[in-house]
Amino acid sequence: MNETIETLLNHRSIRQFxxxxxxxxxxxxxxKSAQQASTSSYYQAYSIIGVTDAHIKQELSNVSGQFYVRExxxxxVFCADFHRAQLQSDEELKEKMSENLQNTEHFIVATVDAxxxxxxxxxxAESMGLGICYLxxxxxxxxxxxxxxxxxxxxxxxxxxxxGHPDHEPEKKPRLPLDAVYFENQYADDTAIEEQIxxxxxxxxxxxxSRSENSRTDTFTGQxxxxxxxxxxxxxxxxxxxxxxxxx
Amino acid sequence: MNETIETLLNHRSIRQFxxxxxxxxxxxxxxKSAQQASTSSYYQAYSIIGVTDAHIKQELSNVSGQFYVRExxxxxVFCADFHRAQLQSDEELKEKMSENLQNTEHFIVATVDAxxxxxxxxxxAESMGLGICYLxxxxxxxxxxxxxxxxxxxxxxxxxxxxGHPDHEPEKKPRLPLDAVYFENQYADDTAIEEQIxxxxxxxxxxxxSRSENSRTDTFTGQxxxxxxxxxxxxxxxxxxxxxxxxx
Numbered sequence: 001m002n003e004t005i006e007t008l009l010n011h012r013s014i015r016q017f018x019x020x021x022x023x024x025x026x027x028x029x030x031x032k033s034a035q036q037a038s039t040s041s042y043y044q045a046y047s048i049i050g051v052t053d054a055h056i057k058q059e060l061s062n063v064s065g066q067f068y069v070r071e072x073x074x075x076x077v078f079c080a081d082f083h084r085a086q087l088q089s090d091e092e093l094k095e096k097m098s099e100n101l102q103n104t105e106h107f108i109v110a111t112v113d114a115x116x117x118x119x120x121x122x123x124x125a126e127s128m129g130l131g132i133c134y135l136x137x138x139x140x141x142x143x144x145x146x147x148x149x150x151x152x153x154x155x156x157x158x159x160x161x162x163x164g165h166p167d168h169e170p171e172k173k174p175r176l177p178l179d180a181v182y183f184e185n186q187y188a189d190d191t192a193i194e195e196q197i198x199x200x201x202x203x204x205x206x207x208x209x210s211r212s213e214n215s216r217t218d219t220f221t222g223q224x225x226x227x228x229x230x231x232x233x234x235x236x237x238x239x240x241x242x243x244x245x246x247x248x
Numbered sequence: 249m250n251e252t253i254e255t256l257l258n259h260r261s262i263r264q265f266x267x268x269x270x271x272x273x274x275x276x277x278x279x280k281s282a283q284q285a286s287t288s289s290y291y292q293a294y295s296i297i298g299v300t301d302a303h304i305k306q307e308l309s310n311v312s313g314q315f316y317v318r319e320x321x322x323x324x325v326f327c328a329d330f331h332r333a334q335l336q337s338d339e340e341l342k343e344k345m346s347e348n349l350q351n352t353e354h355f356i357v358a359t360v361d362a363x364x365x366x367x368x369x370x371x372x373a374e375s376m377g378l379g380i381c382y383l384x385x386x387x388x389x390x391x392x393x394x395x396x397x398x399x400x401x402x403x404x405x406x407x408x409x410x411x412g413h414p415d416h417e418p419e420k421k422p423r424l425p426l427d428a429v430y431f432e433n434q435y436a437d438d439t440a441i442e443e444q445i446x447x448x449x450x451x452x453x454x455x456x457x458s459r460s461e462n463s464r465t466d467t468f469t470g471q472x473x474x475x476x477x478x479x480x481x482x483x484x485x486x487x488x489x490x491x492x493x494x495x496x
Contacts, residue, residue, distance in 0.1 A: 194335050
């Protein structure tokens with residue numbers, strides 16, 4: 001196993017960081033690594049906002065309800081972004097592009113571009129011994145995040161990422177059995193998947209009971225069902241549409 | 249610079265592969281690496297279909313119009329997937345979850361989960377000396393791809409990935425200047441971004457004129473405007489809705 005694969009397999013989310021900043025060089029390396037990820041049609045349809053302003057960090061932390069949005073060595077917000085495409089175009093072209101950018105195809109393109117860049121950022125950071133945590137919690141109030149960062153139309157703040165020197169060592173969280181997520185040629189039938197999930201429910205329950213922090217009784221199926229049975233972030237749909245994307 | 253960052257910064261898409269298969273061990277390592285990526289709310293809301301059947305590969309290649317969808321050492325299709333969540337639930341719970349899964353929030357969750365897993369797969373493969381190419385072209389006929397792979401509701405085939413031993417050495421494609429994609433605290437104003445893009449247009453034109461394969465005159469702005477002024481994959485919106493996602 002090479003070093004890179006060790007880094008990938010060793011991932012765990014880090015939520016407590018030492019009081020030690022990232023160097024400018026580290027931040028540049030992280031962003032450069034993010035930029036080199038694949039990008040659909042060469043659009044590079046994403047932007048990254050590095051947040052260093054204490055007031056903005058506090059406000060973002062309030063949106064998320066998570067202290068580590070504020071208490072970290074660096075914070076980035078990853079955005080799907082087709083705003084750059086609108087620049088240096090006349091009114092006629094702008095109108096045509098706006099029309100085309102409305103469909104779900106372009107929302108997928110920009111969301112995937114941002115996510116690939118983010119995952120490269122995560123891997124780059126982890127390879128340097130830093131820890132990271134994705135912050136989907138910023139979508140708790142997506143309009144507020146957009147306003148705080150001054151995001152124009154065609155820019156959607158998808159999630160944040162907290163970076164820093166790890167100050168705890170959480171256990172590695174188990175994943176579904178490979179055969180529950182990887183299929184050959186055809187999607188597996190429900191019975192086969194259910195068998196895999198049953199196994200995993202038992203395995204995960206053992207993990208939860210035995211872990212040193214937050215020990216509890218729980219299963220994968222139980223969690224997923226609990227979470228999805230409640231409405232969540234119902235304003236995201238309209239927010240994205242208000243920015244000119246994913247409307248038709 | 250460590251090995252992992254070298255791998256990240258050295259990325260280029262590979263479209264010609266040697267006639268040399270991947271071992272089962274390599275495929276497992278790639279999938280295991282994909283699985284260890286971060287996942288929103290622990291949903292693991294994605295699936296990967298490994299395609300080995302010659303007929304399905306040919307059909308997918310027809311959809312994409314790209315020979316390397318067929319001619320590679322291995323092919324995977326990455327799907328946003330909330331189907332697993334529907335299993336082992338009674339009618340009442342199923343209905344509640346279906347209602348909640350319709351919003352754009354859950355479409356973002358599953359799309360990002362799939363993309364993070366895919367990028368880990370790409371990095372794992374590249375760290376082993378393999379080459380990869382993302383295949384957004386499968387969305388040329390997303391309904392056909394779904395049918396070929398037998399995908400149930402709540403499963404969206406987002407893109408493919410071709411893997412293999414590189415049989416060409418394309419130049420590394422330039423990226424936008426860092427200051428055109430990374431901003432501090434606030435989104436940059438248009439003039440500042442336009443200056444960066446002007447520079448990049450010139451730089452990219454030089455790259456296109458000097459490169460050994462497919463030399464031409466072109467700019468970033470020119471390409472982006474050309475591509476976005478034409479309607480593209482307008483059926484993706486309705487397809488995604490027909491699968492129960494991103495509707496309201």
